[in-house]
Amino acid sequence: MVHLRWLSQTLGVRASTSPQEREAAGYIADQLISYGYQVEIQEFTVPIIQDIGMNLRVEGLESRTFTTATLLGSGRGEVTGPLTFVGLGREQDLPAEGLEGRIALIERGEITFRDKALNAHLSGAAGVVIFNNALGLTRGTLSGSLDILVVGVSRDDGEELLRLLNRGDVTVTLRVVREERTSQNVVATKDGGKGAVVILGAHYDSVPESPGANDNGSGTAVLLTLAQELAQMDLPIELRFIAFGAEELGLLGSSHYVSTLPENERNRVVAMLNFDALGSGGLRVGGDDLLVGQILTIADNLSISAFSTQEPSGASSDHAPFRAVDIPVAFFVGNEFSRIHTPNDGIEFVDPELLGQTATLGLETVASLVR
Ligand SMILES: [Zn+2]
Structure with a gap:
């Protein structure tokens, strides 16, 4: 005792x-x-690696950051690219011209995080942001590691990013650092x-x-x-x-x-x-x-x-x-x-x-x- x-x-x-x-x-x-x-x-x-932080930044004059949760199995590093909304991230949701160098904004649901991230990766995306279909941050696992940055954000922040996209082009930077x-x-x-x-x-x-x-x-x-x-x-x-x-x-x-x-x-x-x-x-x-x-x-x-x-x-x-x-x-x-x-x-x-x-x-x- x-x-x-x-x-x-x-x-x-x-x-x-x-x-x-x-x-x-x-x-x-x-x-x-x-x-x-x-x-x-x-x-x-x-x-x-499943860290929570302000790791999504919208670049430009109205630069601001969003809270993200890194999905388990995400790649590491920092990427910057134009944000593109691709719905649920199924194959049929992706643009024919591909996503080369882009950051895919994807809604949670229907298929696994892994499939969403893989689909985006295969069409050339540099990163993936998954927003929630329920309360709270999107958190979870990719069931194995992938060579692409994948972070989750809340539903509110996902909708905010969609609003920004509706007003014009949005460039974002994602960061995933693995802390030892x-x-x-x-x-x-x-x-x-x-x-x-x-x-x-x-x-x-x-x-x-x-x-x-x-x-x-x-x-x-x-x-x-x-x-x-x-x-x-x-x-x-x-x-x-x-x-x-x-x-x-x-x-x-x-x-x-x-x-x-x-x-x-x-x-x-x-x-x-x-x-x-x-x-x-x-x-x-x-x-x-x-x-x-x-x-x-x-x-x-x-x-x-x-x-x-x-x-x-x-x-x-x-x-x-x-x-x-x-x-x-x-x-x-x-x-x-x-x-x-x-x-x-x-x-x-x-x-x-x-x-x-x-x-x-x-x-x-x-x-x-x-x-
Ligand atoms: Zn114990």
């Missing part, structure tokens, strides 16, 4: 790639060093050798609007507690404790870690245990059937109430990149998610006893993997 308090209250919001995330990494590293581990800060770059930010994993090792490896992991970042007590100060606190407990034990196995950064941006820390693991190292990892969003509403365990079965038996023997779970679709955590390279994984998770990713994800909703049981179960799981 001391760790959880520090992370969620003393520090608070730890948004991925922020200075606060970095500060949390420093805190975690300090704890792990104090337990006697060798600690490495593994940095990685995070390209931020940095995040980091904290990796602590004990008894590095050639034998079997068990990896324990938890992400320590939060979303920008949340103090992240349950998600995932709780898992980080369990990870630190396990590291402290296991530091005292002499185990014939290599343990790695990893606090992952930038999970909330799409499992970036764990994906980076796995991508840096050489094949012969991967083969030594007998299990990866992940701790995320614990101490609220119960305790559930999911992942590799064999591992989960083992863990639930241990829970039973300890009279800890835990039950098996499937991964909710569309939601995952840092065990996923390990599973993707055939490492057996188990994840420990709570059962109450209503406050996750909100400003109300506070320490008062994390049950210390439940969190303690989770740590105990984690500890006994590691011990059983050694046996």
Whole structure:
């Protein structure tokens, strides 16, 4: 609870790639060093491409800028060209003479963002602006990268651009810059050798609007507690404790870690245990059937109430990149998610006893993997 308090209250919001995330990494590293581990800060770059900014400028005497959201998969750079409205951007909407060097203004709807952008690209456009058919900025993905700038604007701004077009020629400049930010994993090792490896992991970042007590100060606190407990034990196995950064941006820390693991190292990892969003509403365990079965038996023997779970679709955590390279994984998770990713994800909703049981179960799981 001391760790959880520090992370969620003393520090608070730890948004991925922020200075606060970095500060949390420093805190975690300090704890792990104090337990006697060798600690490495593994940095990685995070390209931020779905940025919102004033990245559409109407040139000329009445120069003005519009707020855009860059569609995921857009090309990068800066282009200037005459704006041309091409309706929904279907093939039949495009002018016969093509769009060479032009910026296509397209309405959202009917076909995918990708098809709109591809159609415009194939007819020579230098950029695409998609305005919304509903409230808010047009945001979304091109389902893969394209070699053309594609930004979204609101319906109001789209209609404003149409009004300007009705009065005469409009030249616009689009900008898509990919910002490189940095995040980091904290990796602590004990008894590095050639034998079997068990990896324990938890992400320590939060979303920008949340103090992240349950998600995932709780898992980080369990990870630190396990590291402290296991530091005292002499185990014939290599343990790695990893606090992952930038999970909330799409499992970036764990994906980076796995991508840096050489094949012969991967083969030594007998299990990866992940701790995320614990101490609220119960305790559930999911992942590799064999591992989960083992863990639930241990829970039973300890009279800890835990039950098996499937991964909710569309939601995952840092065990996923390990599973993707055939490492057996188990994840420990709570059962109450209503406050996750909100400003109300506070320490008062994390049950210390439940969190303690989770740590105990984690500890006994590691011990059983050694046996
Ligand atoms: Zn989480």
